[in-house]
Amino acid sequence: MAKLKTAVIGATGYAGFELARLLLRHPRVETPLFLTREERDTQRLEDFYPQITGSQAKLEAFSWERLKNVDLLFMATPHELSRVLIPEALQKGLRVVDLSGAWRLKQAKNRAVYGFHDANPESAAKLDDSAVYGLPELHRQQIAQAQLVANPGCYATSAIVALAPLMQAGIVDAEHGVVCDAKSGVSGAGKAPTQKTHFVEVSDNLSAYSVFGHRHTGEILEQVGLKADQLIFTPHLLPIPRGILSTMYVRLKQPTTAAAVEKIFKDFYKGAEWVRVFAAGKLPQIQFSVRTNYCDVGFVLAEDGKRLVVVSCLDNLMKGAAGQALQNMNVMYGWSEREGLN
Amino acid sequence: MAKLKTAVIGATGYAGFELARLLLRHPRVETPLFLTREERDTQRLEDFYPQITGSQAKLEAFSWERLKNVDLLFMATPHELSRVLIPEALQKGLRVVDLSGAWRLKQAKNRAVYGFHDANPESAAKLDDSAVYGLPELHRQQIAQAQLVANPGCYATSAIVALAPLMQAGIVDAEHGVVCDAKSGVSGAGKAPTQKTHFVEVSDNLSAYSVFGHRHTGEILEQVGLKADQLIFTPHLLPIPRGILSTMYVRLKQPTTAAAVEKIFKDFYKGAEWVRVFAAGKLPQIQFSVRTNYCDVGFVLAEDGKRLVVVSCLDNLMKGAAGQALQNMNVMYGWSEREGLN
């Protein structure tokens, strides 16, 4: 069987390189094209990542010509660039998985935080509608058919996986409000060196940021069905390279049992390859899922049966970015979701 | 002027050693006695902490005889031992600052988590009543007169400093419930090596623990005036040696302004040497207060004026333990609260 022809734009960033490593090992994919829009004096991916010393992966200049025979394009680029290039790629008939935030949001008020300037607002609006939010556990069928998959944000994935089953079961007192206190490793902040990512500033430290204003908030609201004032989402920067742990505080409408809550999660994720539901009272830790594509979920219910603490963990570069992109590819082409991810 | 005669029982633990270092530098204190109840083949504190190589600090066997001329006794011991020794120490006329959880709680239901077995329950109950909770920012006058000061828990200090001003101002919708999502460095777990504190288990990791069941919860409830079902307190173990950051989620009764909230904090801590209130919208980080006795507090108010996120930071061995013990000593003897802590 002919292997799939893929290309990655932006393979020198952390998520892009993680994706490159996964694609290079995927049994159904040809050696991908790695393209860049920046002029650099290098032509090998290993010059940026000596981890793959010995690989022959090239880094080539981007051109539409170069993409001619490609089936599936991964965009690991800033959202501005995704917003510009993707409409053209789709017109040329490519399928696209976009790792940026460019096409994730359905509601204009949520997209506003990105401040997009579209050359053609009308066609952009159509694309906003047709793009599929790439969380396979929620939208498997649509992803299979999609031409454009908007790969979810890392924080958003950790929150949605934990909250969606409870919301859909109708047991959450949404009026009361949900708190999501999230903590992420530093690779989530990208590879560009800044004062914020300097080792001396991060190590032995913890800080909260973007309180009431983080861009992933809109994704969570839209996907789980909360209103803007029903969610407080607070990210923190952890002194670790990768991994997210989100602690969520939920009030239930009616007192319930831990067994009932566990059943809701287990039913929801029945057959899901990449979500692991822990037994009631057992909580995941970042180490359990880091460097895997798992999102782990656990919870503790208070004795009153109404106050629920849910903890979810994932690797922000895997289930939070590149791993999920690969999982989406598997769904788009009808392969096992575990393919290339074990 | 004669210097104060002090003794420390338990100087080989992390908090005890931090206290030892502070006392060795305090200008109004004689070289303290460092006493231990364990038989060991050593007689110098530096054998446990080469950091103070060159110091002449001895480590001696505990006896009441040895304490004869001591004015002030610090207990950096397990709470069971504090519960046993302190009644006798008080009878002998010593003043005591206890760093354990033995005497912090006023309500029997909160003390229950410790499962104390008192030889003389009646006199223990009296002592429970008369012991002063050693948070100078709340109980300065009583500490000055106290014979027994119960030094607060590290997590509890970070939560109380942030919540007490809001609760006393009467603006908190307590019925709605308060969330305190706290994160601590590993020294808070003590010096005894366990699987949980093994470097490989902690590094590159984050974990929540004791959900709905941490012992410091009772202190927070009693000191800020919340009922048991009005507070969710969730501690997490951070991969750093020291420092606590607590993120608190509070609903206000009425919409208010950031300026009004800032004024509440600033008024409450007017003249307080060891609490720093950050300007509205600016948040403290662990690095800002680590290795100092400061507890830093900052907040962000949502646009609706009702949802408030408060962040507090402190060093769990300083303001969360030994530094606060020294501050209490300063208050007990009428000295400046900064003495020996700069």
Next chain:
Amino acid sequence: MAKLKTAVIGATGYAGFELARLLLRHPRVETPLFLTREERDTQRLEDFYPQITGSQAKLEAFSWERLKNVDLLFMATPHELSRVLIPEALQKGLRVVDLSGAWRLKQAKNRAVYGFHDANPESAAKLDDSAVYGLPELHRQQIAQAQLVANPGCYATSAIVALAPLMQAGIVDAEHGVVCDAKSGVSGAGKAPTQKTHFVEVSDNLSAYSVFGHRHTGEILEQVGLKADQLIFTPHLLPIPRGILSTMYVRLKQPTTAAAVEKIFKDFYKGAEWVRVFAAGKLPQIQFSVRTNYCDVGFVLAEDGKRLVVVSCLDNLMKGAAGQALQNMNVMYGWSEREGLN
């Protein structure tokens, strides 16, 4: 084709668990038996390592009966136990890869540091002779035939891979002496919690230990052909979970060129799947090989052409332990050395 039947004794330690993970994924190996000699109230490996939550791997009590149909036994046990059990296992016809230090040393004076007490000294001595040192890059042919493979020490591997090519090329001034300054992550110290492995003692720290006395010294001497007084080996404990970097200082007999040195390394490791030789002047870092089975080698030659600094890196749990054990299995059964290790 029938798959290989394997068993692991000691799968709950760090190296044992790494091996378990590798074996569970190896395409030519049946689900292995995981055996333990300790009585525990558990029967699943995931109770020790929630990382593999969802796996069905059992943890069973050790018995010879249980090993009856096993082809290959991995021992990830303390060396005392390896010294006791392996002679019996060999008699029963099992092939064995031993990850401990029990059977690595050929010279009695080097074995002395372990202080073995063999029930049958004579047969133990025979076994000492016939055991094959399991560094495939040096002893590929013998490993293929061996009944007992003594898997090398982690530090030893990093030093031997760097020094053996130079020694065999005859360019090293051995009389002058070789310095190996090695640094290792904490998992090398094992999973048992000790004061030395407590997070607070390791983090933000570096320490040298076992100067002139580390057990791996003998392996290096024997394998590269240096005399005891021609090598100084100094290990250090790094504040990272895994990875080794060794910096070696070598004086050459005659001035030479960087190209000549590079050729020596490249020729020596021609066709070797798991050693990567860096171009002259480029040095490996721990991150480049961690979580892979590579040992990376690089060097810088001084302008005088005589003073050579060689740096080698590997993952102490992979090429330094479990990965190398798997590589040895691949060699023993005539499979590609990359099988199960990509």
Next chain:
Amino acid sequence: MAKLKTAVIGATGYAGFELARLLLRHPRVETPLFLTREERDTQRLEDFYPQITGSQAKLEAFSWERLKNVDLLFMATPHELSRVLIPEALQKGLRVVDLSGAWRLKQAKNRAVYGFHDANPESAAKLDDSAVYGLPELHRQQIAQAQLVANPGCYATSAIVALAPLMQAGIVDAEHGVVCDAKSGVSGAGKAPTQKTHFVEVSDNLSAYSVFGHRHTGEILEQVGLKADQLIFTPHLLPIPRGILSTMYVRLKQPTTAAAVEKIFKDFYKGAEWVRVFAAGKLPQIQFSVRTNYCDVGFVLAEDGKRLVVVSCLDNLMKGAAGQALQNMNVMYGWSEREGLN
């Protein structure tokens, strides 16, 4: 007694800020001037370092006018700037402690690595001669009289403190060559964010760099009296914020005893406040001296009495930079060397 008037140029870097903190607490020093040559929209030091929130320290624009009443000027600036400004400062009668590498080297061939372009080469050459190398343990008398003190490099201090006593005692076989394998925390690389100091690149990693080419090599050679080909100095970047550990390998001319070596160190540092010599066989660790001004030295002598491993540790921002600058100030003004450093 009138307090000393000081100024710091470059207080926003890591070493400059450490110096600022020390000076703000020094009992014999007025609140210093903090000057900057960069235009910034800020006027307070705490905007760069919230650690000192509440301090009133201002950050002002540099001008010679502003320095008019200053007694002692600290330069925590790039060496190019020190090379330009210091001649003028000296002409104006200021005393200067320079933390850069601008004036440390006596030999032109060693200075060559910096590539200085002096406007007035002749007067620069005179200054090169008269500048005093600011290691008080070696040059206490000259520092006391000096107008310009060149504060040593952090790596250089750790090496010189360990090697100078042995070299001066005449026991080192210098012909054989000395190896110094040094490891430093990241703050030594400065505050400017670069790929090399990005948290994700440094954490869980170790790397060697500048092999045979680090700028501090010349300082070590000049101060201990080795020739260029008699020393190999290899720095490594540790995943910790601060601290240096150097491991040195020395061959002795004649077999000697550990007691004799210990006596050499103890005699050399008799009365030295900031060097601690450990008992033979006991080695310092980074944690023992970090956040102090100590340089700790320990050693192990091989059984043959000829091969010696010496380990020294210090905090690169304290004894390796700002602490040593303060110690130099204490010497220059005849104060106790401990003043302001306890």
